[in-house]
Amino acid sequence: MKHYQITEWCHHFIKEHVQEGDICIDATAGNGNDTVILGELVGASGKVLAFDVQSQAVENTKKRLADAGFQGRSQVILDSHENMGQYAEKESINCIVFNFGYLPGGDHNLATHQETSIAAIYEGLRLLKKGGMMSLCIYSGGDTGFEERDAILEMVKGLDGKRYLVIVSSYYNRPNNPPIPVLIIKL
DSSP: OOSOOHHHHHHHHHHHHOOTTOEEEESSOTTSHHHHHHHHHHOTTOEEEEEESOHHHHHHHHHHHHHHTOGGGEEEEESOGGGGGGTSOTTOEEEEEEEESBOTTSOTTSBOOHHHHHHHHHHHHHHEEEEEEEEEEEOOBTTTBSHHHHHHHHHHHTSOTTTEEEEEOOOTTOSSOOOEEEEEEEO
16 A cells, blocks of 8 residues: 555455455446456456446446456446346345545546435445455545535444444545545455
8 A cells, every 4th residue: 555545445455355256346437446456356257247327437447347358257337336236146245345426537516425325335235245345435525525425424333233344444634525445344
């Protein structure tokens, strides 16, 4: 973790967790960065499902996967992350990655929203197998507001401690509403 960006922090734990042959989900494909990392980690025998509601994000992700040679181990789906249960079986997923906010380099008016994001987290928890991990990168501030951040943090705080371990970290001394990394492990 050279620069200690939120995605690098989360990738550290994702790389420790995901193994060859796993099935993983990139719930917010964006520009395909997390999808490519998951594709590398699952190897030729694994599978990655990537979701986004923006055509631009789907095309960006498909291009990144093609450039990496990972098309055969991935499926990029133009659909909301709250519908991921239509594409995966209950308790079949080892890792799910979320980046809440807007598409980097895209229209800042198009961002995730608390209602669909919370529904997607619950759906993801249903899909995670025992020992599976969910990574949440929560961006908030001027462009996206704070409502989604606050609602997600309240939701994960209420998860049953006997079924889930929730780890919330913070960039405590950084100004301007730094992003919040969250890890959820299904016990």
